[in-house]
Amino acid sequence: MAALSGKIIQNAFLAQHRPQARHSTRYPSDFCALDTRSVHSFQERRLRLAGTSAKWLNTISTAWISSSKQAYISCNAAQGSSVVSSSAKVDFLKLQNGSDIRGVAVGGVEGEPVNLTEPVTEAIASAFAAWLLNKKKADGWRRLRISVGHDSRISAHKLQDAVTLGITTAGHDVLQFGLASTPAMFNSTLTEDEINHLPVDGAIMITASHLPYNRNGLKFFTSAGGLNKADIKDILERASRIYEDSSHGSTQELEQASKGEVSNVDYMSIYASDLVKAVRKSAGNKEKPLEGLHIVVDAGNGAGGFFVDKVLKPLGAITTGSQFLEPDGMFPNHIPNPEDKTAMKAITQAVADNKADLGIIFDTDVDRSAAVDSSGRELNRNRLIALMSAIVLEEHPGTTIVTDSVTSDGLTTFIENKLGGKHHRFKRGYKNVIDEAIRLNTIGEESHLAMETSGHGALKENHWLDDGAYLMVKLLNKLAAARILNPNVGSKVLTDLVEGLEEASVTVEIRLKIDQNHADLKGGSFRDYGEAVLKHLENSISKDEHLCKAPKNYEGVRVSGYGGWFLLRLSLHDPVLPLNIEAPSKDDAIKLGLAVLTAVSEFPALDITALNKFLQQ
Numbered sequence: 022m023a024a025l026s027g028k029i030i031q032n033a034f035l036a037q038h039r040p041q042a043r044h045s046t047r048y049p050s051d052f053c054a055l056d057t058r059s060v061h062s063f064q065e066r067r068l069r070l071a072g073t074s075a076k077w078l079n080t081i082s083t084a085w086i087s088s089s090k091q092a093y094i095s096c097n098a099a100q101g102s103s104v105v106s107s108s109a110k111v112d113f114l115k116l117q118n119g120s121d122i123r124g125v126a127v128g129g130v131e132g133e134p135v136n137l138t139e140p141v142t143e144a145i146a147s148a149f150a151a152w153l154l155n156k157k158k159a160d161g162w163r164r165l166r167i168s169v170g171h172d173s174r175i176s177a178h179k180l181q182d183a184v185t186l187g188i189t190t191a192g193h194d195v196l197q198f199g200l201a202s203t204p205a206m207f208n209s210t211l212t213e214d215e216i217n218h219l220p221v222d223g224a225i226m227i228t229a230s231h232l233p234y235n236r237n238g239l240k241f242f243t244s245a246g247g248l249n250k251a252d253i254k255d256i257l258e259r260a261s262r263i264y265e266d267s268s269h270g271s272t273q274e275l276e277q278a279s280k281g282e283v284s285n286v287d288y289m290s291i292y293a294s295d296l297v298k299a300v301r302k303s304a305g306n307k308e309k310p311l312e313g314l315h316i317v318v319d320a321g322n323g324a325g326g327f328f329v330d331k332v333l334k335p336l337g338a339i340t341t342g343s344q345f346l347e348p349d350g351m352f353p354n355h356i357p358n359p360e361d362k363t364a365m366k367a368i369t370q371a372v373a374d375n376k377a378d379l380g381i382i383f384d385t386d387v388d389r390s391a392a393v394d395s396s397g398r399e400l401n402r403n404r405l406i407a408l409m410s411a412i413v414l415e416e417h418p419g420t421t422i423v424t425d426s427v428t429s430d431g432l433t434t435f436i437e438n439k440l441g442g443k444h445h446r447f448k449r450g451y452k453n454v455i456d457e458a459i460r461l462n463t464i465g466e467e468s469h470l471a472m473e474t475s476g477h478g479a480l481k482e483n484h485w486l487d488d489g490a491y492l493m494v495k496l497l498n499k500l501a502a503a504r505i506l507n508p509n510v511g512s513k514v515l516t517d518l519v520e521g522l523e524e525a526s527v528t529v530e531i532r533l534k535i536d537q538n539h540a541d542l543k544g545g546s547f548r549d550y551g552e553a554v555l556k557h558l559e560n561s562i563s564k565d566e567h568l569c570k571a572p573k574n575y576e577g578v579r580v581s582g583y584g585g586w587f588l589l590r591l592s593l594h595d596p597v598l599p600l601n602i603e604a605p606s607k608d609d610a611i612k613l614g615l616a617v618l619t620a621v622s623e624f625p626a627l628d629i630t631a632l633n634k635f636l637q638q
């Protein structure tokens with residue numbers, strides 16, 4: 022292993038810039054105009070590349086980004102990364118966000134310095150290749166094929182170039198997919214297609230999901246699924262060593278550098294055609310099973326626009342009124358997030374304006390989704406889980422549905438009493454939920470669906486891939502099958518499936534921040550502090566006769582009372598204690614909130630302003 026990663030490290034700083042020369046015509050030739058004969062350290066060479074990228078980004082900005090304000094920010098973006106000094110110390114581990122990598126890729130936002138620079142990204146990509154090679158060491162040294170895709174962010178192209186460089190200089194080949202969805206990237210590790218050199222050994226998606234325009238990140242996949250936290254830590258540690266060691270390159274090493282090839286593949290067409298096939302199959306192989314059905318899509322200017330041209334239209338659906346399909350990394354219309362109220366309002370409005378039968382909304386990288394029925398009823402959060410549970414339980418009676426921790430009591434009753442399934446309410450985090458469903462199957466408890474209220478959902482039949490487009494395809498399958506029997510049915514088929522789901526009239530999430538610099542932490546971590554808050558809350562609850570701790574709970578403190586419930590837990594990533602409350606009335610919600618307030622106000626490092634505000638409303 023040491024020798025293997027040594028080889029990668031060596032190759033990584035033997036960077037030459039040939040891959041750019043092979044890029045598609047999208048790249049202006051001056052982008053590759055680097056003097057590869059002169060010898061520079063790994064970081065210096067990458068800084069020169071960053072400068073060149075700035076020029077390139079300016080050149081393409083009018084095509085890539087529509088408004089002048091956006092073009093200005095894109096220039097800023099490149100400048101932000103090019104000012105990083107080659108001697109700057111980089112804390113790679115700070116870029117870890119659970120099982121993803123996230124950072125600031127665009128400068129200009131106060132207090133948010135760029136930390137996901139091109140040299141850093143390049144080192145991470147080299148490290149992923151080294152990690153992947155190590156995983157496949159049974160095969161011996163060989164050239165890997167890695168697919169690279171990105172969402173619509175304004176830093177997408179410069180990071181794509183950095184990733185490509187990191188992989189090719191390590192001697193491996195890159196398949197560039199361009200604008201792609203996260204699930205499609207995973208899928209490319211499974212697709213059998215010799216002509217397009219598929220499947221790939223690994224895939225990298227450049228995305229920061231719904232986060233603001235200045236962020237970006239990386240997600241990694243192998244055919245076994247998304248990498249876990251430990252893998253990401255391993256990759257970041259390798260990347261740090263690659264970055265640090267880079268100043269030791271020599272002329273001779275540069276001469277010997279092995280370089281991978283770069284090719285462009287229209288993978289989204291391949292991936293989308295599988296979705297089309299799935300819907301046709303559920304409608305007895307009818308060519309246009311959605312003919313006459315009006316479906317509007319809101320891609321939020323992310324990567325989901327393909328769903329209209331490559332999925333819905335071939336299936337015969339009418340898609341007029343679909344909106345925000347064109348990629349725009351400034352997200353000028355709304356945050357591409359099916360949990361966001363403004364985003365849901367936008368798609369609901371589009372359904373109403375167009376008198377559509379169904380609305381579909383995706384997040385930026387299409388691993389999450391939600392729907393709206395023809396009456397404007399939102400099918401997201403608990404309702405979407407209920408709907409998917411109804412579909413999956415028809416196919417697999419009695420199966421266990423694994424969800425995140427903030428799902429409602431009403432959902433449990435619905436799954437268990439109405440649908441005859443089992444609800445396993447686990448932890449927050451899509452990876453946690455998916456891994457738990459996989460674990461249940463390995464210990465003999467059948468589970469076919471893992472879903473979060475955030476709109477992440479994965480099915481066993483789809484390789485446990487959390488794919489927002491596939492979730493919507495499951496809804497389309499249902500519609501297509503129903504229309505075989507009655508060509509006039511619309512989204513009522515779906516709405517009827519969630520009939521009987523009890524919903525609280527008050528649903529709120531309040532996020533309580535922990536001040537990490539507060540003296541009350543006594544030098545300890547925010548996690549320790551948060552745990553202490555939770556312990557204290559648990560004790561105080563046990564003395565309150567109106568409240569009852571949930572008998573089974575996997576994170577935080579979940580309590581029933583006053584006809585509703587609350588959950589206080591530690592955020593997966595941030596120094597925050599999110600508090601979810603659901604209650605039949607505002608009065609009941611306030612009673613639950615007050616029970617929390619009484620316990621947590623003894624912790625001065627906890628900012629309870631948001632809770633007080635809710636209680637005083």
Ligand SMILES: O=P(O)(O)OC[C@H]1O[C@H](O)[C@H](O)[C@@H](O)[C@@H]1O
Pocket residue numbers: 449450451452473475477591592593594595599
């Ligand atoms: O714990 P929180 O701060 O609420 O964040 C929880 C969320 O974190 C990430 O965004 C994960 O991708 C989600 O799957 C998860 O739901």
